[in-house]
Every structure is written in C-alpha cells, then in structure tokens.
Amino acid sequence: MRFKQLALAAALGAAAFAGPVRAETVVKAVMHSDVKIIDPIWTTAYISRNVGYMIYDTLYALDAKGDVQPEMVDTTDISADKLTYTIKLRDGLLWHDGTPVTADDCIASIKRWSAKDTLGQKVFSTFVDNMSTPDAKTIVIKLKEPTGLLLFALGKPSSNVPFMMPKRVAETDPNKQISDYTGSGPFVLKQDEWKPGDKIVFTKFAKYKPRTEPASGLAGGKVVNVDRVEWLAISDAQQAMNALAAGEIDYFEQPPHDLLPLVKGDANLKLVTGATGQFTMRINSTQPPFTNPKIKQALWYALNQEDFLKAAVGNAEYYKTCKSFYPCGTPMATDVGMAGLLEGNAKKSQELLKEAGYDGTPVVLMASTDLPILTNLSPVAKQLLERGGFKVDMQSMDWQTLVARRAKKDAPNAGGWNIFNTAWVTADILNPAMVGFMNASCEKALPGWPCDPALEKIREAFLRAPDLATQKQLAADAQKEAIAYTTHIPLGEYDQPIAVRKNINNTMVAPVPVFWNLTKK
Amino acid sequence: MFGYVLRRLVSTIPVMLIVAVFVFLMLRVGPHDPAAIIAGDNANADQIAQIRQQLGLDKPLLTQLFVWLSAILHGDFGESFFFKKKVVSLIADRIEPTLALAICTSILAVVIAVPLGVVAAMRRGSMVDRLVMGFSVLGFSVPVFVIGYVLIYIFAIKFPILPVQGYSRIADGFEPFIRSIILPSLTLAVVYVALIARMTRTSVLEVLGEDYIRTAYARGLTPLQVLVRHALPNAAVPIVTVIGLGVALLIGGVVVTESVFAIPGIGRLTVDAVLARDFPTIQAIILLFSFIYVMINLIIDVSYTLLDPRIRY
Numbered sequence A: 001m002r003f004k005q006l007a008l009a010a011a012l013g014a015a016a017f018a019g020p021v022r023a024e025t026v027v028k029a030v031m032h033s034d035v036k037i038i039d040p041i042w043t044t045a046y047i048s049r050n051v052g053y054m055i056y057d058t059l060y061a062l063d064a065k066g067d068v069q070p071e072m073v074d075t076t077d078i079s080a081d082k083l084t085y086t087i088k089l090r091d092g093l094l095w096h097d098g099t100p101v102t103a104d105d106c107i108a109s110i111k112r113w114s115a116k117d118t119l120g121q122k123v124f125s126t127f128v129d130n131m132s133t134p135d136a137k138t139i140v141i142k143l144k145e146p147t148g149l150l151l152f153a154l155g156k157p158s159s160n161v162p163f164m165m166p167k168r169v170a171e172t173d174p175n176k177q178i179s180d181y182t183g184s185g186p187f188v189l190k191q192d193e194w195k196p197g198d199k200i201v202f203t204k205f206a207k208y209k210p211r212t213e214p215a216s217g218l219a220g221g222k223v224v225n226v227d228r229v230e231w232l233a234i235s236d237a238q239q240a241m242n243a244l245a246a247g248e249i250d251y252f253e254q255p256p257h258d259l260l261p262l263v264k265g266d267a268n269l270k271l272v273t274g275a276t277g278q279f280t281m282r283i284n285s286t287q288p289p290f291t292n293p294k295i296k297q298a299l300w301y302a303l304n305q306e307d308f309l310k311a312a313v314g315n316a317e318y319y320k321t322c323k324s325f326y327p328c329g330t331p332m333a334t335d336v337g338m339a340g341l342l343e344g345n346a347k348k349s350q351e352l353l354k355e356a357g358y359d360g361t362p363v364v365l366m367a368s369t370d371l372p373i374l375t376n377l378s379p380v381a382k383q384l385l386e387r388g389g390f391k392v393d394m395q396s397m398d399w400q401t402l403v404a405r406r407a408k409k410d411a412p413n414a415g416g417w418n419i420f421n422t423a424w425v426t427a428d429i430l431n432p433a434m435v436g437f438m439n440a441s442c443e444k445a446l447p448g449w450p451c452d453p454a455l456e457k458i459r460e461a462f463l464r465a466p467d468l469a470t471q472k473q474l475a476a477d478a479q480k481e482a483i484a485y486t487t488h489i490p491l492g493e494y495d496q497p498i499a500v501r502k503n504i505n506n507t508m509v510a511p512v513p514v515f516w517n518l519t520k521k
Numbered sequence B: 001m002f003g004y005v006l007r008r009l010v011s012t013i014p015v016m017l018i019v020a021v022f023v024f025l026m027l028r029v030g031p032h033d034p035a036a037i038i039a040g041d042n043a044n045a046d047q048i049a050q051i052r053q054q055l056g057l058d059k060p061l062l063t064q065l066f067v068w069l070s071a072i073l074h075g076d077f078g079e080s081f082f083f084k085k086k087v088v089s090l091i092a093d094r095i096e097p098t099l100a101l102a103i104c105t106s107i108l109a110v111v112i113a114v115p116l117g118v119v120a121a122m123r124r125g126s127m128v129d130r131l132v133m134g135f136s137v138l139g140f141s142v143p144v145f146v147i148g149y150v151l152i153y154i155f156a157i158k159f160p161i162l163p164v165q166g167y168s169r170i171a172d173g174f175e176p177f178i179r180s181i182i183l184p185s186l187t188l189a190v191v192y193v194a195l196i197a198r199m200t201r202t203s204v205l206e207v208l209g210e211d212y213i214r215t216a217y218a219r220g221l222t223p224l225q226v227l228v229r230h231a232l233p234n235a236a237v238p239i240v241t242v243i244g245l246g247v248a249l250l251i252g253g254v255v256v257t258e259s260v261f262a263i264p265g266i267g268r269l270t271v272d273a274v275l276a277r278d279f280p281t282i283q284a285i286i287l288l289f290s291f292i293y294v295m296i297n298l299i300i301d302v303s304y305t306l307l308d309p310r311i312r313y
Helices: A002-018 A046-055 A104-116 A119-125 A150-154 A239-244 A257-264 A291-304 A305-312 A346-358 A376-386 A399-406 A453-464 A468-485 B004-031 B034-037 B045-055 B061-073 B088-123 B127-141 B144-158 B176-207 B211-219 B223-260 B267-274 B279-307
Strands: A026-030 A060-062 A066-068 A073-078 A083-090 A127-134 A139-145 A186-189 A199-204 A228-232 A269-283 A365-367 A393-395 A419-425 A489-500
Touching: A026 A239, A026 B004, A026 B211, A046 A186, A046 A199, A046 A376, A060 A186, A066 A073, A066 A150, A066 A228, A066 B045, A104 A119, A104 A127, A119 A127, A119 A453, A127 A150, A239 A257, A239 A489, A239 B144, A257 A269, A257 A489, A269 A291, A269 A305, A269 B279, A291 A376, A291 A468, A305 A376, A365 A376, A365 A399, A365 B045, A376 A393, A393 A399, A399 B034, A453 A468, B004 B061, B034 B045, B034 B088, B061 B279, B088 B176, B088 B223, B088 B267, B088 B279, B127 B176, B144 B176, B211 B223, B223 B267, B267 B279
Parallel strands: A026 A228, A365 A393, A365 A419
Antiparallel strands: A060 A066, A073 A083, A083 A139, A127 A139, A186 A199, A199 A228, A269 A419, A269 A489
C-alpha cells in the first residue's frame, strides 16, 4: 500500500516537472471545392492539385519571382552542350511510409506525369531521349536537342504538377486513378478520416526534411508549424464566412468579392494575398460567324476589360486591366499587338462587321450562372457585343453543363456554341506553351479548336528557345499571332484574397494555397 | 389486410422499375458529361474520351441500361464516378445525419404544430388563432434557407450559443450531437409546423361542429375531455395524412438544409452528385427516395385502419 502511494506521488511529481502538455495546433479551412479525387495526375482539377501540394513534393518549384528553384533536388549539372542533365536528390528525403525516396521513384513519377500533362508531353516526347539512374539518388536526363524548358516543366506550378510518388504508385496506368496516397510532402493524408462531402484531414509529416532556404512562392523550406490541417466541405460561401466569423474555421480560401467587406468589418478577421486569375473569352473558331477572321477582329474592338472587371469583381482594389495573354508582372507579359484593342470602340467594331458582310447570325454566348466569379461576365459581354453590332443569343446554364456543351462541335443552333467566358489561375498561363487556349492545333486543341499552323510554329520554337530573351521575343510573337487569329481574348486580371482569422500568420504568397510556413497562435 | 399490404408491396416493383428507367434516361438524354467534369478544365479531348471509356459512358444507351439494371438485381448499385466508393456504402455513410435531421424535425414539428392547431381551433377567431394562422402563412412563404440564415445570425453569430455549421455524430457524444442538430431541425421544422398546424386547426374545427361533440358537451364533459376523447381521434386521419406527406416532403427540405448547415447527409450528397453529374449516385439516391415515398404512403394508408375503424381494406 505504502509502495503504491509512493509510486503515485512520484508519478504526480514527474508530471508536474514535465510541464503542461502542448495542445495540438489544428487549422480548419474551407477550400474552393470539396475533395473527391486525390490523384493530381489523373485529373487537372485545382482542388486535387492543392491536395498534391500537401502530400507530395516536387523536384523543382517556382519561387515568388517565378524562377525555377530546386526543391527535392540537391544539385543540377547541365552539360556544356545542354543535352545532359544530372540531377542529384537531397539527403534525407523519405516517403510517408518511412522508406527513402529514390531516383527510380522519380523517373516513374515523371513518366506518369508526362504521359498526361500537355507541357510534359510536349517537352518529354519532343526533347528527351532517355532517363537513367546511375545510383539511387541520381537522375540523368539525356536530350535529343536542347530546350530551355526542361527544368521549368519539372517545376510547373499548376495542373498537372509533376508530383513525385513512390515507384509502385507511379507505375499505375496514367489513365487509372491511384489508390495509394503515399507521398513525401510536408503533410500526410489521414485516409481513415477522409469523408468526401464532409472533410479531408492532413497531419504534419514529422520526418519531412525542409530545405534550409526560406520559403518563397512554392519553393524553399516547407516548414510546417501546425499539427493538423482539416479542409471542411462547406459549399455555401455565406455559411463559410459565418463559420469564419464564429471561429469555427480559420481559413477561407475563396471568399466571394462581395463578402469581403464583412471581413474588413470584423476585428477578428483579415485578408491575405491569395491567387490571381485572368478572365478570358473563348471563341469557337469552327462555327460561323467566327469562321470569318474579320468578324473575330471586331470582338477585340467591341470589348473593354474595365466593364468586365467592374461587373465581376466590383472593388478596384482587387482587379487590374492587363492587355497581355500572360499575367502582368511575370517574365513573358507584354502588351505587344494590343494597341487600340479592348477599349470598347463600338464604332470600329460595327465598321469591321460591315466590311466583313456580317449577316446578323446570332452569336450563341454560353453564360454560366452558378460560379459567382463568372456570373456577371456574360451579361456584360452581351451588352458590349450588341453595342458593337453583333446579335447575341445568351443562353444561361450551370458550369458543368457548359463544360459538357463546349466539347460539342455542332452548329450553335443545334447544341453547339460560339463563345463563353471563363477564368484561368495565372499560374497556368505563364508562357505560350502553357496557355491552353493558345494551343492552335485544330482538332487536338481545347474546345474552340483554333487551327493556326503559324502560331503552332512559334509555340514549337518557344520550347527550343535557349534563353530568356529569346523566350520573351517568341512569347510576344505568339501573342501577336494569337491576336491576329483570335484564339481567345483576355478580359483583365483579379486578385482572390484569402480570408483568415487574425491569429493565422505567415501564409505564403503563392499561386496555390499551401499550408507550410503558416502559423496559428 | 395482410393481402392488401402484400399487394401494395408487390406493386412497388413496377413503380421502382419505371422510376429507375426514367431517371436513367433523363440523366443520359441531357447535355451532361461527367467525364469532362472529372477531367478538369485543362483536359484535352483525348483525356476526356479516356475517362468516358473507363466509366463505360461510351457504350450504347441500352447496353448501359441493361448493365445497370442487372447489377441492381444483384444488389449492386454501382460505384460513384467521383468518390471511387460503392454507392451503397456512400449512402450508408451519409444516412445518420439525414435520419437524425428528419426524426428531430418531425418530432419538433408534431410537438409544436398539433397543440398550436388545436388551440387555434378551440379559440377560433381570437388573437391566438390569428397569431397561429399568421405564423402559418409566414412559415409557408419564407424559404428554408432564409429561415436558416436568420436563425444562424441570432443563435450562432449574435448570441454564439450554437454552432454555425457541421454535424456531430451521436457516437461522438450526445451533447455535441444535440447542439449540432438544433438549428437545422428548427429551420426545417418551420414549414412543417405551418403545414401541420393549419391542417390540425381545419380538421379539429370541422369535428367540433359535429352532433356527437354537442352531445358530449350535453353529457357534461369538460372541453379537454371532449377534445381528447372525441374531437382529436376523429380529426386524426387528415392530420396523420399531412404528417406523413410532410415526412415525405422532408426529403426536399433536407437537401437545402444540409447544404446551408454543411451537414454531410444524403441531401448534401444529392446536391454534390447532381452538380458533378455522378450518375450512379444520383440514380441510387432517387431510387431510395422513391422507395421511402412509396413506403410512407403505404404506412399512412395502413394507419387509417387503426385510426378509423370504418376503413377496412
């Protein structure tokens, strides 16, 4: 009995000296969508990409300036003839199951990614001769001819991102979804707690070895300062804002712009920098009246960016006009070819339509009504186009119907379409090889199917450009040609701030919402 | 009676078959392409076609229908296009919150509405009657989501005593469960309180004018005795009909309420599945809802025999 009392006293004493147990730091977030698919190679959905950044790592990544930086890589040696890349992995890289990351894993991952991703396909099928692994930590990539885009492609920031996966996972057919979510990223997916439609949970990967450089953009040290991150599925924006105000969540990725005053009016909340986007009008080049180049040119004069931005975003603090196909402020941005365009010159538009012999064929404008950021674009487009002399048939539908219908090549009056408005995350449109709507390879292009061999030739040359100066020149040439052909029309840029509780700090300024570096007091 | 129930049960088979074929065709005939949604915005035509092939959506319509119906006969409702889970297990995961919401709402609605309707009938033309009827009109007219937002503003934001959103499972504790279910149940109950209170008032008023009620009063019974022994049992058939239909109509209400309160139930699953054009999930949910509807109707019909001895099948 006495012994038991002594043992209890000793235990209590030890507990007192050990101090208080540290509470688990949990960040609860509402992202732009519920997570239904994890495999970020199988789908290009942004939410799957965002999960990818939680649980996987990349060989390279873009920093805040848009420069390619090593991430899982220690050293990169490029031969003098620029045909051999010798890439050494960092020490201490582990998969979540505790096994080391090897070069074989990375090659299998690159192969799966490059079979799916448009840029990956282009770079790896055109330039890469072979890949080998002289030892467990070295990848050697031999090229058939030089390209300045190999490392950029491996550090591509948005869908599809070349995430590294264990070889056993990466060997899955690229057209089949993976079911083993072992990564080597800073967070581990708690698969037993993932309930689609409810929440997805990530915990800190204790054995993750961050780089020593400070985090910058998507590059640098991915230091995790929280124990657990939960993404809750709240589909109603007002409710997500209510939950943020009540302290039930800490982070709201995409609050609609009209709810931002609520954040500013609440002392417990604040806005931090999030992703930026570009509004875009896509034109179907296969259907009249836009089979006539002059009629397409009239669009450039009829539209103006300011009207779209005012209607869609409202507050000038969160938008800017940008007459460039590439995001303003990034290396390829240029206003070449844009003089006099996108200024709402209705008279010039009407003149061009008259010269082109426009017969009043109605332009079928597909208007999506369920995504708040896009909803107001189409009524503005209708008004501006009608002012410019077009006859417009605006047809409202939800975004998923629009996605299905835009793939139809039928005549607009038989279930097809002429134009629709959408938005790109700027990380997806950094150069002519990445801008999906600049792909002018006819049948193989994205819906709208522009067919312009001259533009394709410039995009091919861009892949071979040896340096930044040449890349910039070719990006400008591509823009000029895309304007002349009218693949699509940029309608201005917007910022999408993230709303957080005041005790959330050090969020990363990056094109993708990431949860490393972030702290919660 | 047994024969009647058996006949009704057998008749559900063709009803369910018609519903199944109708839903299947409606989903396929419309301009929907789950493959394009799954593939994402940056996907090219080849990627979309590959996914379409994997999902079996490239096969002829009749083949798809035959494959689906035969699978159902084997108890297999298919796999969700998006969740990569069997639809049955997906629904099983979501049934608890919806069931909890439906039961709590029904209890709340009946407990509040029947006394309100009775009081309004007993005091016909009084201020109480007018208040009840005024509330009834309001309950019908205000959309569920507006009621939800107002209740949230009052009880979760202005006076933070209840959570704004979410659902806590019963297994995680009764107190958090009750706290999480109060606001959604109240929100959803308002319209049913309005409906049931109105029907109770009308039904009780009708009975109160009958000769046997006058006789009961003449025998010296108190108003409460008249109400409990004579009025309510005779007014019960239409009230039970409305309660039963109300439970069936709850199906529509839970879709909105679960979306507003971020409750991971069948209603949310329905919205998610429809938005994502997740055909197997939509088909299974509609079959489930139809089955529930048919069963509730059967239960109501059978309950008539208990409430009114004159009704026999």
